[in-house]
Amino acid sequence: MTKGYLCMVLHGHLPYVRHPEHEDFLEEDWLYEAITETYIPLIAMFERLSADNVPFRMTISVTPTLASMLTDGLLQDRYAHHINKLIELAHKEVERTRWMPAFQRLAVMYLGLFTQARDLFERYHRNLITAFKRFQDEGCLEIITCAATHGYFPLMDVTKDSVRAQVRVATDHYARLFGRRPNGIWLPECGYQPGDDVILKEAGLKYFFTDAHGVLHATPRPKYGVFAPVYCKSGVACFGRDMESSKQVWSSVEGYPGDYYYREFYRDVGFDLDFEYVRPYVHPDGIRINTGIKYYRITGPGDHKEPYDPDAAREKAAAHAGNFMFNREKQIEYLYELLGRRPIVVSPYDAELFGHWWFEGPQWLEFLIRKIAYDQKTVRLVTPPEYLAENPRNQVVTPSMSSWGWKGYSEVWLQGTNDWIYRHLHKASRVMSDLARQHPSVEGVKRRALNQALRELLLAQSSDWAFIMATGTHVPYAHKRTKEHLLRFFRLAEEVQRDQIDGSFLSEVESKDNIFADIDYRVHQ
Amino acid sequence: MKAKRNARNAKGATAKKAVRRVPAAGRRVIRSTKRLLRKVQEIPLQETHVAEAKFYTGPATSSYQRPAVTPVEQRELPQGYDEDVLVVQVRDPLWTHVYWDLRFKTWDECRARYNADFEKARWTLRAYDISFIKFDGTNAHRFFDTAIDVAARNWYMNLGAPGTSWCLDLGFILPDGRFVTIVRSNVVSLPLDGPSWMTDEEWMIPDDAFRRLYGMSVGLGPNVSSPVGRLWQERLKRDVSSGAVTSRVSSPVGKKAERPSFWLVVDAELIVYGATEPDAAVSVQGKPIRLRKDGTFTLRTALPDGKQEIPVVARSAKIDETRTITPIVTRRTTRTP
Numbered sequence: 057m058t059k060g061y062l063c064m065v066l067h068g069h070l071p072y073v074r075h076p077e078h079e080d081f082l083e084e085d086w087l088y089e090a091i092t093e094t095y096i097p098l099i100a101m102f103e104r105l106s107a108d109n110v111p112f113r114m115t116i117s118v119t120p121t122l123a124s125m126l127t128d129g130l131l132q133d134r135y136a137h138h139i140n141k142l143i144e145l146a147h148k149e150v151e152r153t154r155w156m157p158a159f160q161r162l163a164v165m166y167l168g169l170f171t172q173a174r175d176l177f178e179r180y181h182r183n184l185i186t187a188f189k190r191f192q193d194e195g196c197l198e199i200i201t202c203a204a205t206h207g208y209f210p211l212m213d214v215t216k217d218s219v220r221a222q223v224r225v226a227t228d229h230y231a232r233l234f235g236r237r238p239n240g241i242w243l244p245e246c247g248y249q250p251g252d253d254v255i256l257k258e259a260g261l262k263y264f265f266t267d268a269h270g271v272l273h274a275t276p277r278p279k280y281g282v283f284a285p286v287y288c289k290s291g292v293a294c295f296g297r298d299m300e301s302s303k304q305v306w307s308s309v310e311g312y313p314g315d316y317y318y319r320e321f322y323r324d325v326g327f328d329l330d331f332e333y334v335r336p337y338v339h340p341d342g343i344r345i346n347t348g349i350k351y352y353r354i355t356g357p358g359d360h361k362e363p364y365d366p367d368a369a370r371e372k373a374a375a376h377a378g379n380f381m382f383n384r385e386k387q388i389e390y391l392y393e394l395l396g397r398r399p400i401v402v403s404p405y406d407a408e409l410f411g412h413w414w415f416e417g418p419q420w421l422e423f424l425i426r427k428i429a430y431d432q433k434t435v436r437l438v439t440p441p442e443y444l445a446e447n448p449r450n451q452v453v454t455p456s457m458s459s460w461g462w463k464g465y466s467e468v469w470l471q472g473t474n475d476w477i478y479r480h481l482h483k484a485s486r487v488m489s490d491l492a493r494q495h496p497s498v499e500g501v502k503r504r505a506l507n508q509a510l511r512e513l514l515l516a517q518s519s520d521w522a523f524i525m526a527t528g529t530h531v532p533y534a535h536k537r538t539k540e541h542l543l544r545f546f547r548l549a550e551e552v553q554r555d556q557i558d559g560s561f562l563s564e565v566e567s568k569d570n571i572f573a574d575i576d577y578r579v580h581q
Numbered sequence: 582m583k584a585k586r587n588a589r590n591a592k593g594a595t596a597k598k599a600v601r602r603v604p605a606a607g608r609r610v611i612r613s614t615k616r617l618l619r620k621v622q623e624i625p626l627q628e629t630h631v632a633e634a635k636f637y638t639g640p641a642t643s644s645y646q647r648p649a650v651t652p653v654e655q656r657e658l659p660q661g662y663d664e665d666v667l668v669v670q671v672r673d674p675l676w677t678h679v680y681w682d683l684r685f686k687t688w689d690e691c692r693a694r695y696n697a698d699f700e701k702a703r704w705t706l707r708a709y710d711i712s713f714i715k716f717d718g719t720n721a722h723r724f725f726d727t728a729i730d731v732a733a734r735n736w737y738m739n740l741g742a743p744g745t746s747w748c749l750d751l752g753f754i755l756p757d758g759r760f761v762t763i764v765r766s767n768v769v770s771l772p773l774d775g776p777s778w779m780t781d782e783e784w785m786i787p788d789d790a791f792r793r794l795y796g797m798s799v800g801l802g803p804n805v806s807s808p809v810g811r812l813w814q815e816r817l818k819r820d821v822s823s824g825a826v827t828s829r830v831s832s833p834v835g836k837k838a839e840r841p842s843f844w845l846v847v848d849a850e851l852i853v854y855g856a857t858e859p860d861a862a863v864s865v866q867g868k869p870i871r872l873r874k875d876g877t878f879t880l881r882t883a884l885p886d887g888k889q890e891i892p893v894v895a896r897s898a899k900i901d902e903t904r905t906i907t908p909i910v911t912r913r914t915t916r917t918p
Contacts, residue, residue, distance in 0.1 A: 070635070083636075086635060086636055090635070148881070151880060151881070151882065152850070152881055152882050152883050153882070153883055154866070154868070154882050155882060155883065155884070155885055155887075155889060156883055156885055159883070210670075210671065211670055213670070213671075213767075213769070214668055214670075214767050250770070268798050268799055268800075269799070269813060271798075272776055272795060272798055272799070272813075273772065273773040273774070273775065273776055273777065273813075274777065275773070275777040275779050276777055276779040276780050276781045276784070277776050277777050277778075277779065277780045277781075277786070277791065278784075279784035279785070279786045279791075280794070281791075281794035281795060281797065281798040282798040283794070283797075283798070296798070298798065298800075299798060299799045299800030300797060300800040300802075302800070303800045321634065330850060333850075333881065346637070387797070390797075390803065391797070394790065394793065394794065394803075395794075406635070408634070408635045412634070412635065413634040413635070451781070451783075451784045456772045456773055457671065457770070457772040458772065463673060464673070465671070465672060465673035465674070465772065466670070466671060466672050466673065467672050467673055470670060470672050470678050471672075475678055475680070475735060476735075478668070478670065478678075478680065479661070479666075479668070479680050479682065480658050482668060483662050483664075520636075524636060527633050527636075529633065529636060529637065530636055539656075539657070539658055542658055543656055543658065
């Protein structure tokens, strides 16, 4: 008998990085790596489950920036080039390792993975959004949206117009891609500010997620903790993250990805091999980068690494999936008794954890889904709309301001390294609201300029830039992006106000920052 | 007078220094927070780490660090926008970040109005506790003042009371004690750092049951003995201490293994190359190899320790003839110490 629900949520996101002005741009690799290592393995998994008629339910956010990149022709062509180069390198590796069988089988494995990735990519005509859409249309996937450019809402509290624009642009974009309105939203960084639910409601959204304490510290006290959703006064449902299931995957102590048999992320042939040999596969300026071919397993603490053994790792992934399921069964049985109703356990993860960072993650997920389908009866996979349809009566509370960042609030995005950006972002946001109010309907070049101004503002608001400034890698790029978009914004705003629009500048930034082709500047008010 | 105006435009470096000048009460908190911060920054939480791995292309530098590839944008954002503005943002249940800017005109007006008193005035942030009321400027529950360096243009302020609402004034205290407000901030509400004490009748739950549920919800298990209010603190503590283990383990969850200060890595590869008739069939160690158009070929392999015999066999396409050449290579690696 079903005693409770498990809601697996993957948050798929990358900031908008697209530089047509450069042949080869290092930060674009974030996308290419995630396509090969995360998105394609997930799609391949959905295909296998679907082919085998395995019932499953999964919720996945595809952020508007990620979706825009996945549907962009230039980036699609660049990915095709990227994967072809990888296949070429894998062929060379198969030859190079001929006297080292432990490595050669891995080279053969990568050759297979890369070739399959290319086949799948071409099979969907290079547009992976159509793949995700297919499984949503089949009823297995619940695809949710996110803020347009992953702007962090709690730090936009003084410029709510921007929150509204982030939500509206996102839901409109979703509707065009997926042919229906989104039901739910993943708030960037799980950042919830009381009152934002009203804006979600206006956009037709029915639910969102917070970290555990967003619900636990709600007013009044939530009777079922995080094991039932709550309604905000606006009527929008809020699902709280369960920490126990999260820490089994995230935690360094109990977490699965740190297992010594799993693949080591930090050893890559891009760094390990002779420079002249890898040169054609790293950055053209001769900077070594990760290629994705990694031969070692975590092995243990310290520098010494043993060759990766895919069979042993696969067995570990199966065992870890079994352990995860067993723990959910126990947890749900206990909660069922304690609560007197069927609990829901919400387990959200960064999608890029699976495959890119935890190489065996997609295998683990597939084992888990199959085991839940066939090996037990206590737990049922569920999507939030299904849960709400079956359990419509829930407590009304005001969730607490919270995020899933370090320490649970806004400190990651508001600290000495990045606090300087907010005076500029807020100013730009106020200017945008004024412009939208002053120009209720304009056409032609002025309309284009206003639309582009909003694109620039949204791009500047990506939480990724503040995050990167805080964590310390690629910082100059994050500075650059923040300043560049703001400067373009202010220039466009000034030109609109003076009614002297520089057409060539406008065309140039339209082609560079080409996201959200159908944007309407009037949503920012 | 000029100096003051320059100070107002002081760059980030000055601003940072100024921020450190915090009232005595807050200093200890900052110090301990900083220590904690340092500790945690070395060992970021797993969540941060995964997200970071997403942006990890290897220890390479960003394209933007090499002007040869991408000319670095020369233009900079302005220091301010010549407006009177004071904005408070919530960092966590205790702390807020405040930034401000003043128009030159405002500055001149104050100076004209208060003359010499203005030069002696102390710049102050006045924080009003306005929880659960509509603030009209006079009805705050309480307020407190923080002396600031107005040139800093931003400040981290500990309001110290989760669950309360605040509004700030930026202004100065004249020698006679009067407070002059220049600009008033937005209103912020600090989140709770534990469960609410409010319950609703329809959805009542006994304290004991809630405590268990709370412990489970934050991943501490059902058998925790702390009062509910402290459980959140324990979750934070646990996260930090589990992070401490991370730094010593080389795993995807942990940081990249640290190399010792001095190190050496050596490996060897072998290149076998040759040429024959372009249409001949060539195999190396029994495995066919592809020829270039001009009949040349190259094989590059890793060379492990041991002896390798590498027969290279070419078979003509036109006549029934073969040629075999067999390089024999031995690698032996020694190490000292």
